[in-house]
Amino acid sequence: MSTLTPSQPLSRRFARTRSGWRRWPLASAAGAALAVALVLLPLVFVIVQAQQSGWGEVRRLLFRHEVAVLLWNTVRLGLACTVACAVLGVGAAWCVERTAIPMRRLWAVLLVLPLGIPDFVVGFGWVSIDHSLHGYWAAVLVMTLSLYPLVYLPAATALANVDAGLEEAARSLGLGRWRTFWRVTMRQIRLAVLGGCLLVTLALLAEYGAFEITQYRTFTVEIFTEFQLGFDAVAACVLSLVLVALCVAALLGELLLGGAPRGWRSGTGVARPVSRVPLGRLTVPVLAALTALCAAALGVPLYALVYWMARGSSTTLPSASILGALAHTAEFSAAAAVLATALAIPLTTLSIRHRNRLTLLIERVAYLPMALPGLVVALGLVSFSVRYALSLYQSALELIVAYAILFLPLAVVAVRAAMVQAPARLEEVGRSLGRGPLSAWMRITLPLIAPGLRAAFALVFISSATELTATLLLHPTGVNTLATQFWAYTSDFSYGAAAPYAAVMVAISAVPVYLLSRRMTPRAGARRA
């Protein structure tokens, strides 16, 4: 057993011998402080607004039968979708990363792409195929198919990074393939999978567009109603407090299930890539299953877009305005993805390498804005910036920061999964051998967490490119993005004119995903398959 070493306790013991500031590296602490300040902005807004309402108003809003219905709707949808996304995401990730499946790179791209389709397009695609698709199961179907990539991507990244040694040891000790998967592989990727499930739950809490179409009512739908028909930010913020509470419950749940993050490693040095299982007779069924998944998650909405383009008389060929919108979308989303990924590094460094109650709390706080509707986060930023940073109001920078706040949890989950698999002791060794802190980090930790950084970039980029609510409030006046143009045309019935914008949105989402799939252990184990 002496060669099976949990990296975490060792590094903690190592850290204990250092002086105080080393346990809390200055750069990480500063980065984390910035991240926390940003994510607290919308929360402070919610609390300040909510406390303006009297107790009577809170009672009127929260203690009525309807709220119990909404709560039940929200919770049962969250549970069903999260489980379904976990099964689909891990299953698909295992097939792509761990089996000798044909056309791996193609699958790796296709399976993530549903994330790049705006939720209202997914919902509309399904409803236009089957008009009677409404209610609970419709919502579960639509949301599972659009959110499973949030589990797939972290799980695939983690699976590509697991250490083959442990699995081989388990197999050599007589454990079957299935039980090895459960008892060894799943434990190594558990944090990534749980993180993905957490993202699914939070995204569901804040979802609006798809539920509007499938006519399923959750808390966020109610919050939008308060905003849209009551023009009542106070009431909306009181209801948002319930979402914050649900989010805290989800975070605690993940913590209880996840326990302390540990990257188990066998032997020394870096992990050795894993081998890929030949599928044999299962090739055809596995391919059929993945094809069905892609057809449902990607094919149905794309079919709706093609249908619009073919049928609508307002179809306009891609013009100069679509290129301008494309450039802005790419620019804002890329900048937001870089910012969110950069903020995720200090947060995860602290919560994994310097784990204590405080650092864990700091990391958890970063998830809260994701459970809030985009409109609430955007209004929070409006309210803050008109008071304290008027020159930034409705600037590109503010929109980028808004995206980064909204999607920081995506980056944290992706980076966290990689950070667990990058033992701190390797960097410490580099330091002990004379490298400076920056050099050791750049040469050792950065390359090791790079897959997680790429996944983080891709997730935030795609989510930002399809974000609409906050974009409408915060984009610089006169600057259009793909999402705002798509919205402008659909709200005017010009589905034919709108469809190309959605198609371009899907296309640019494919770019980071393609680059990501190229980098994910291209040479691993293929020779053995």
Added chain:
Amino acid sequence: MILAYSSVVRAAPNVLGNPNRCATFLSHPDRIDRIYALRPPLPAVTIALLAMALPLLSACGSAGGRAITLYSGQHEQTTALLVAAFERQTGIKVEVRSGDEASLGDQILQEGANSPADAFYSENTPVLESLREHGALARVAPSTLSAVPARYSSASGEWVGVSARVSALVYNTSELRAASLPGSILELAQPRWKGKVGFAPSETDFQPLVTAVVRIDGQPAAERWLKGLASNATIYPDNETAVTQVNNGESELAPINHYYWYRLRSELGASATHSALHYFNPGDVGEVLDVSGAAVLASSSHKTLAQRFLAFLVSRAGQEVIAHSHSYEYPLRPGVAASAALPALSSFHPAPLTPAELGDGSAALSLEQKLGLL
């Protein structure tokens, strides 16, 4: 564990320094692949930093001189036509922010005194009434108000009516005949329409109908009617969906504003249109006029220019842009005729309620919330 640690220390110089020696020590070549395949992605970092910097640079220039900022909840294409005509006529530049009218209303309230908006143009009046209640609107110039009949504008003169739509029924022509259609919106709550009617309770266009029933028939009657309607109906997220689904035959009929059907027909073409419009009996509580209005914000620092924009909206030139656009709305200025496809506005006898009397829609909202429709 000590063994493991010391072996890492021994491995490290190789890993960091010489790959060949590392190979002999670590015994498995894949490990070196892993380390060296993952060089620090410096070019990527550079590109990323550039990506961050670009939008900051492009955010610099700003329009000086004679310019106003317009927050618009009206359909973007109509707004764009109006703004282009105004800019041509006056040389005043208009920066347009289009968005959902309710979100824009919430945004204006959050912005308060620092709002960059000078004028607000909305599709419906409840949001304007709500802003008026919060003291966010300035008074509209009397000459602008007098360009349209007073009943279409704010009673206290804080917003001006620009165009109007009429509520009506859309019905599927292969399922229903015109003769069998209800003359009053109240009939939609009767059992004979069970499972046949659709509607969009969360639409800003539906609130005025509820408000009208509350005002004219009283709260208890309105509650009974809404309950009956809800138990008969399929619920849609918006009027666009409602009219599309009636056209598809999923529902047989739905209360909407007239222009949704005209727009659907112009998008689909006459051959794919399997639906038609039916207007309620003259004077029926379901025949409500929905007005689109505009206002100058109290916080504006360009009030004179913003007033000129409002004056243009109700001028003959502005009203003709509305009459000829794809939006199928009724211009409100006397003497400007609507699109020839529409029945004349004077042929309607809408329920005796002014848009201002329809209020901010809060009575309708609480009733719908009480019945679980929202």
